Amino acid sequence: MEYEEYYYELEYNNWTYWRGNWTQEEEKPYLIHYLVFDVVLLILTLVGNSTVLVVIINVAQRSRMSFYFKNLAVADLLCGIFYIVPRIVRHCNDGHFYGGSTLCKLQEYLANVGIFGSITVMVALSLDRLHLLLRPFGSQRVRGKYPILQCLLCWGTAGVVSIMGPVVFEYDPQYKDCYLDLDKTEYKIYFHTIFVVVFIIPTMILLICYSVIAVIICRVSRKDTGIESTEIPSSNRRQLSLLSSKRNSHSSGSEQREPTLSKSQTKTIKMTFLIVVAYFCCWAPYMIVTLLVIHGLIYISTPVNIFINGLLPLNSVVNPLIYVAFSSRLLKKFRKKINRRLCTTRMT
Template sequence: MENEDDYYYYNGNETFEAHENPYRVHQIVLEFFLLVLIIVGNVAVLIVIISEGKRSRMNFYIKNLAVADLLCGVFYVIPRIVFHFNNGFFGGNILCKIQEYLKNFGIYGSNTIMVAVSIDRLFLLLAPMGSLVARGKRPLVVCTLCWLLAAVISISGPIVFSYDGEVCTLNLSRDEITIYFTIIFVGVFVIPTLIIMGCYFTIAFIIWKVSHSSKGRQESNVLNPPQHSSLSNNSQTDSDFGSTITKAKMKTIKMTFVIAIAFVVCWSPYMIVNILNVYGYMMTTNEFFGIFIGSLLPLNSVVNPLIYAAFSVRVCRQFRSKLRRKLSASRSSRRTENVCL
């Protein structure tokens, strides 16, 4: 790699100049399509949750995740569309820094909330009574901290990016770019992935252990019915813990697990290709490959609403029936008004 233009920069701009991109129109169409899906999907999630009127900690987290995905779509995808539509960036240095801050804010907000949801699901199993007591306050405090952390970390964008007269790009040397992206790779991808996977592996182990011990105790009780009150109490405790897992709503655990898997699947290619590229282990000038890799990050914001819809069929049906009733009532009132006139 002879110059800095060989890097797939983290800001999402490809390694080639805009006027040299033979896939410019295709990329604009693709990213506009992704933008529409992000906005429609996440706005729909917010409307469904708000109209449901159910105040639960999971709904609160999903609403914050939907807002983060919306920010990612607006501040990550739209600047890319404008960049390729105009064959460059003409906003000046101030707008460049504002753009990078807002872009990072949406991405980091989504990541931190994803980690918070995973920890919350684990906490729900380890301390179910504590989670019930803190149901009203904890999600608000956690999400506030997530957004504050994202706001602070996002300051790195305006610091390292600047306008060079043609594009908004990293104002760093080759070695500094390597250090910068290594920090991004570890802090934004590796650490969140390890925390998320660690939480769900622990959740899976707890569920397996409880179900295994409950099954073994049932078989033991059939052969040797408990005679002492202490044994009965232990059995009752395990039964209560097993019912707690049921009350923790396995469906939400499965849903957040699938969301976490989608995060890893969408982010892994982009981050791995970039870290290999900056260390010189993978050099490519294929424009189509750059388009594909750069489009994977917003794809995560497209997939999350689809996962929510797949795991919330009943809620979506109720929303559709409620919407039909409102439309029917509106038509009926209009007909009545026309008859009166």
Template sequence: MAEDYINTTISTAKGNISSEQGSMSRNEFLARFEMATLSVILFFALFGNSVVIIVLKCCQQKLSRMQLFIIHLSIADIFVGLMQVLPQLIWKITEHFIGNNFLCKTIKYLQIVTMYASSYVLVMTAIDRYVSICYPLTSQTWTSKRVHVMITIAWTLSILFALPQLQIFSYEKGNTGVYDCLDNFYGDDGNLRMQIYITWTFLAVYLIPLLILAYLYSRICYVVWISVNSREDTTKRNAKSRRLGDKDSFSTENGSFTKIPRAHSRGLSKSKIKTIKLTLTVVLCFLICWAPFFFLMMISSFDLSINYYTSSVTAIVTLLSALNSCTNPWIYLAFSGRFCSSRKRASSKTSFTVNSYVDTETRLRACTEQMALAMKPIKEDDGRILTDSRVDET
């Protein structure tokens, strides 16, 4: 694989070629451009995601499930910045790894852990949105504790799936005589082992989460589409009823009208629609930023003779994948104003609805008591009539 991929996650697919590339003089203009870009990405990844966490923690009395997921997505992006972007930047400055075997294995391990975590936290967020939209009654039983359990599962899977990194990488002397953090994909079966591992990484980090996300959001979009159509049909029926003079009330015997409380079947709330758009935008950004990276990784590992991995192409691909760690805060910022206002409207509507239900329940209880009092003389009269009839029969 390409030289820059050594400095990111897995390493070159061709151990001897990477050493040869390391001995060649690098493009200084391209290297400086990468260092400048990585520095900017690192700053915005750390600053932007830290601001998101601080704002949500300090400005919200009680965090919603979606806001908790946003915090954990920001935490994952911060780890991406520290464990992927920062080591890649240092590698560009020093041109080779500076450290020992323990540091080499630790950095390589944490690099792949953050990749898994970013992907799996997105999947958990999509699962939460799927349950919230498609199974709203079940969603009501989900608490913040459930969110923490889902996030723990995501990080646990990431930690376990990244364990092969500890065996693959070590701090050893390359063909040029310089010590570096290198993989062990050499020998007669080196290419085969490399292809198996890279294919597994592609499936576990990108393709399988992509298929899960595609299914979940297709179901969500279908439910939203059904809800919108249902709301439009309801609006048309209500307009027709108003033209015909039909009211949302029923008449009692004394001629008064009692209004029927409107149900919550008008469709999805605007706040839920906003959260769907937010998470879908984050997912699309993740898929777009990482797609070229995994495409280049698969191409360069299975076709060793093809020269797709030039330094300029590799630089663009690795920078694009690193860019994902600093884009999410701006997505949150773009949706934050409308999202917060939607939440305020939703909370005010909820309090109004609760009060309406309390008032309605009180009125119904009063009506029931009045009906019971009215029926009591009738029951007593029925008892007298029944007694008189029995006396007559005897």
């Protein structure tokens, strides 16, 4: 297969099939696989992220973490509605798009806003966890302007970057298709720009962020281990006791919150780290393989192309699963609240 033909299959009709020499019998199995896979992704994305929003709004405390996760869930919902739904519609229409030029550009823009918004909110969430470790007391304000400003910046950045979508996508009235209207050279420039902005820059920020977090945790762990293993001379025990009493009398409430805060920090850092790992696992195969393909270094078959393209929306499915896995206490509170409402309704 020539490069131009495969490039056409990979991006011109990005999530359908290559209009080449295949027969309908050869095309049909792949379209069925696409359709089933995307329908499952859509259901999981809508149910998972809607559940996260409902739980956070009803039972979660007003915190920075819940605020970021609400924005992340909204971004993943946008991805499901404007990225996966158009794919399903095109599968049902044998790969054709009947929405016209305006709808083509609009759905491409909104899909990119959801995808890029999810990435930028994830980066902001990771930076907030780092800020929480560096300045724990300054970061404990439940109602602060910084998370709001950060999320506004995230959505603004996603909105600006997403403008590339409507610019490069066009509607073909002859083939009834919403396609990427770029030649070979232009497509290389376009993809390298996406590769750097959407993958390289966020990955570098996240790598630096969690490297610093790992160093801080190691230092704190070593410090705590050193304190526990060091013997206190008898001559200093009286002084240590007086200092401890003075600290406790100064702020007993703050001292009692330290163990809980430490567990909370550990839990949220683990949660955000898993979200970052899921992002890398979903985006790295597509970005790396596509980069190799457009430079003619490898060729992948259609089933592999289906699998790699399906990993991108899979990220919107994994994020709510990670949140639910770390929020069993909130889910119990939510179930109790629902049961109380049901009991009240039955009694009335």
